[in-house]
Amino acid sequence: MITGDQSGWTARARAQLGDLAPGFTVSVIVAAAASFLAQYYQAPVMLFALLLGMAVNFLSDDGKCKPGIEYTARVVLRAGVALLGIRITFGQIAALGWEPVALVVGSIVLTILVSVAAARALGFPAIFGMLTGGATAICGASAALALSAALPASPRKEQATLFTVIGVSVLSTIAMIVYPMIVKVFGLDPVQSGIFLGATIHDVAQVVGAGYSMSTETGDTATVVKLMRVAMLLPVIVCAAMITRARGVAAGSKRPPLLPWFAVGFIILAGISSTGWLSPGIISTGNEISRWCLVIAISALGMKTQMREVLSVGFRPIALMLGETAFLAGLVLLALRYM
Secondary structure, three states: OOOHHHHHHHHHHHHHHHHHHHHHHHHHHHHHHHHHHHHHHOOOHHHHHHHHHHHOHHHHHOOOOHHHHHHHHHHHHHHHHHHHHHHOOHHHHHHOOHHHHHHHHHHHHHHHHHHHHHHHHOOOOHHHHHHHHHHHHHHHHHHHHHHHHHOOOOOOHHHHHHHHHHHHHHHHHHHHHHHHHHHHHOOOOHHHHHHHHHHHOOOHHHHHHHHHOOOHHHHHHHHHHHHHHHHOHHHHHHHHHHHHHHHOOOOOOOOOOOOOHHHHHHHHHHHHHHHOOOOHHHHHHHHHHHHHHHHHHHHHHHHOOOHHHHHOOOHHHHHHHHHHHHHHHHHHHHHHHOO
16 A cells, blocks of 8 residues: 555655656766767777767756766766676786785875975866876876865866866876886886886776786786775765865755765675675676766766866866876886886
């Protein structure tokens, strides 16, 4: 028997789904088109999703699509970040030994600190330095989206996020081509090569491409080191949330939690994955769902932004991201000399 309260709740849920469906549907369509183009042209899917979303920016002004686009850019994004935890196991990290772990942690912390200092020197807010530095140091576009979700809302945050996604996607593709040449110039052995590639290239896909293009051993090492960097996403998200809480929020805004729900989900899934209970098929499915969530979310973010806003950022943000990338690569090369 359905009570009046249950009937009212069902009606409200249907009405809400009806409001969200158009915007979510167009986000999925853009994401599907971006995935097809990325596969066909062998290019970063995040970049295609962002650019295609920006090409249909007018949809975000449509009254029918706007609620679903806003929801997708916020909630679906956080779900994708939470699902990143399924690809992490603590055993993978422990198997590398303490030196690569220390290298990864140290390089991430130093890169973010230097990025924040450089951003302030260039006249940008420190938060922008944390966003670009975190994307460079951790896992590219995924880190940019995760940190953006944890940082306070502001009129320019989405513009900064989209610029960062474009920057790390382009730089990661360049690094996938150039960094194996650097490895050969410095005469690194397969394990050292894997550590360098895994600790410096921004996105997971480009790390895999660069590593296995050299050798299986280099590819395996690079992938594990990269996943170690992905695991560092959690403490950085917590730090970003703490900074947000310490700075306060605008009047009428809700105070963000110290540990966002998507960070809690990340921890839980990483812990479950570490037990070995999950089959490879489930882990693969979780990874694919996470990828789709992030691609759909970045499509929605693209629809919320106009191209002229991104093009108006000027040269200084580009110089900042180039400097961060070069700093991270130089730091890891220097550390490998003493390992």
